[in-house]
Structure formats: C-alpha cells, structure tokens
Amino acid sequence: MAKRAKPAARHSAIAPKFPKIPAGELVTLLDFVRYAVSRFIEAKLVFAHGTPDPVAEAAFLVCETLHLHPDQFEAFANARVTAREAKQILDVIGRRITTRKPAAYLVNKIYMRGLPFYVDERVIVPRSFIGELLDSHFSGESDRGGSLIDDPGAIESVLDLCTGSGCLAILAAQNFPNARIDAVDISKDALDVAARNVRDYGLQHRLTLHRSDLFGPLGATRYDLIISNPPYVDAEGMAALPRECRAEPKIALDGGADGLDLVRRILQEAKRHLTPAGGLLCEIGRGRERLEAAFPQLPLLWLDTEDSDGEVFWIVAADL
Structure with missing residues (x-):
C-alpha cells in the first residue's frame, strides 16, 4: 500500500536550477505555455495523466497556477502575467521536469468531464x-x-x-x-x-x-x-x-x-x-x-x- 504523502514535502522540493528569465521576455500566458512546451520536449517528459501532450499539460499548469479553469485559457491567453505569478509558473514548470511527477500531483487537481477533483500521491491520477x-x-x-x-x-x-x-x-x-x-x-x-x-x-x-x-x-x-x-x-x-x-x-x-x-x-x-x-x-x-x-x-x-x-x-x- 502506498505510504501517505506528506503535503509539505510535495511543495517544498529543492528549486530547480533553471536559467533566469530576464524581465519582459515572457509576458503573457501564451508566452509561458510556449516556454513550458519547449522545456518539456527538451526534457523528454511523458504525458499520460489526463493531459495528452506537452501543450495541454503546459496550459493546464499555467491555468492552475493562476487559479483559472482550463476552459478560460483562450480568453486570457494574451493577458499579462505579474512578476509574482511568473515566478510561481516557472517554479511549477521546473518541478514538473526535475521531479518527473505527474502534473496533477504538483497542483493537487485533475479534471474529468470538466469537473475538478483533488488528487495526491496516495491515489492514481484519474484518467479513465x-x-x-x-x-x-x-x-x-x-x-x-x-x-x-x-x-x-x-x-x-x-x-x-x-x-x-x-x-x-x-x-x-x-x-x-x-x-x-x-x-x-x-x-x-x-x-x-x-x-x-x-x-x-x-x-x-x-x-x-x-x-x-x-x-x-x-x-x-x-x-x-x-x-x-x-x-x-x-x-x-x-x-x-x-x-x-x-x-x-x-x-x-x-x-x-x-x-x-x-x-x-x-x-x-x-x-x-x-x-x-x-x-x-x-x-x-x-x-x-x-x-x-x-x-x-x-x-x-x-x-x-x-x-x-x-x-x-x-x-x-x-x-x-
């Protein structure tokens, strides 16, 4: 039986050593999705947990970090991201690559049929x-x-x-x-x-x-x-x-x-x-x-x- 996950540990992983992004280079939600897709492909990540490809996964992580439903991405794709939000997005992108954990575990959420569900390492990521x-x-x-x-x-x-x-x-x-x-x-x-x-x-x-x-x-x-x-x-x-x-x-x-x-x-x-x-x-x-x-x-x-x-x-x- 899987051991109970420790939420504090999940969110306090060592920060990934990513190159610092100069201010202004990544501005909009779409910029961050493009950047994440490039890094995911470069790292040869596997996508099998509710998001079928790097684009969908990048959009999912960006939206969750910004507290947006995935269906809202298109409406805000060209919206600007604050400096604080940018740091949070880059952090979750980095953790996805360095830990290789499913994205759902990093944000403790998955969507099925448009409905959100809480998940962590105690359960399989739903994808039925x-x-x-x-x-x-x-x-x-x-x-x-x-x-x-x-x-x-x-x-x-x-x-x-x-x-x-x-x-x-x-x-x-x-x-x-x-x-x-x-x-x-x-x-x-x-x-x-x-x-x-x-x-x-x-x-x-x-x-x-x-x-x-x-x-x-x-x-x-x-x-x-x-x-x-x-x-x-x-x-x-x-x-x-x-x-x-x-x-x-x-x-x-x-x-x-x-x-x-x-x-x-x-x-x-x-x-x-x-x-x-x-x-x-x-x-x-x-x-x-x-x-x-x-x-x-x-x-x-x-x-x-x-x-x-x-x-x-x-x-x-x-x-x-």
Whole structure:
C-alpha cells in the first residue's frame, strides 16, 4: 500500500536550477505555455495523466497556477502575467521536469468531464475512459452514440469497484440523480482522498465508501450498474513504466502477470451483485485479446471513446 504523502514535502522540493528569465521576455500566458512546451520536449517528459501532450499539460499548469479553469485559457491567453505569478509558473514548470511527477500531483487537481477533483500521491491520477462513456452510452439519449439504458433516472444503485480518488463514483452520482452509490477500494489512503472529494461535492448522503478487496463488505446487495477501472497493467508493462507512472501507487496499477487478476475476479463475482436488468462496465486497457481468450463464452460489448479503441467492455447480468 502506498505510504501517505506528506503535503509539505510535495511543495517544498529543492528549486530547480533553471536559467533566469530576464524581465519582459515572457509576458503573457501564451508566452509561458510556449516556454513550458519547449522545456518539456527538451526534457523528454511523458504525458499520460489526463493531459495528452506537452501543450495541454503546459496550459493546464499555467491555468492552475493562476487559479483559472482550463476552459478560460483562450480568453486570457494574451493577458499579462505579474512578476509574482511568473515566478510561481516557472517554479511549477521546473518541478514538473526535475521531479518527473505527474502534473496533477504538483497542483493537487485533475479534471474529468470538466469537473475538478483533488488528487495526491496516495491515489492514481484519474484518467479513465468510463467518465466519457457514462455521458455517451448511459445518458438515455440514443443520438449520442447509442445509449445502453433508456432512463438514467431509473438507475437506483451503482457500485464503483477500485474507486481510488472517487471520481468515477462522483460522476456516476451526477449522471444518475436517483441512485445511491457504493464505492470500494482496498487502500485506506485512497479512501481518505475519495472522502475529501465526496465532501467537496456534498454527496455524503448518497455515496458510501467501503474499504475492501472488491465485493467483500457488500453482502447480498445488488446494483443496477457496476463500474470499475481496476489495476490492469501486466508484468511487462509494469517493468517498462515511465518515471511519471512510477510515482503512482503500485497497487493501483499492477494487474498481475497478464494484467487480468482483478478483472477475472470481477467477472466471476459480478452476477451475484447485479439486479436482473443490471450490467457491468469495466476498463481493462489493452487486454482485450487476453480477456476474450480467457472468457470466450462471454458476449462482451467493446466500447470506444474519443481516445480509446476497445479498452472498455459492457456486459449485462443475464450474459454473465
């Protein structure tokens, strides 16, 4: 289990030795983004934590440092930056390079579907495709890609397995306004972060956190929908993780030799925890071929998103 992060240490790293930028050379937000992109490319950083490329990551860090939502960047791109703000921006750019930590850990924030969530080193940085699928395939609107349910309001219960920071459980609460939500994780540290996010969204009355190894504490409870983004990196992938990913809790990434240790258990146990009309939505990364070989009898429906192809499957209770 990952050790509890020490916030003071996260923000008091030794200042990077960057060349001093003369006053007036970097003036606007766009100037700082361009500078950051150049430094990120020069340092050969890896971008896999919610921002797909150096431009998006630079804009994210600049906006967060200036307390702006990412959607506001365009409106302020040519706005001038104060000397104090410039120093703060250069500091976070430097820390991103020298520590190689995911940007989300440096600013303690990530956005999913436009909503902000608190994160730190106790949890994996959220980047699941399930958030998009909840909008595109579970909205009840068939013109948005073919909805798999008729009415989001009819969903009365949702289970989020391996909840981490709780972001998917919170997105589920937003998408299914009449549902009670249970969210499970084996890590106490992760659940502490999730609890903070649940409080931030005022969902304590609808969303309950459980510490357990998958279905353990749930008894005979059944759900209309189970969602899960479990650890699914295989042994080869774990050995090749970039430094940025090695900053995340290993327990949140390691899926065993073939990446399917937890996925197998979820498939084997899910039916006992689904209502007759319920279904399971599960992300497994690039393990589709291995999973289909392991469960050839299951009619898995593979769902694509804007940035993924066949990394999330859907199956209804009757087919499990």
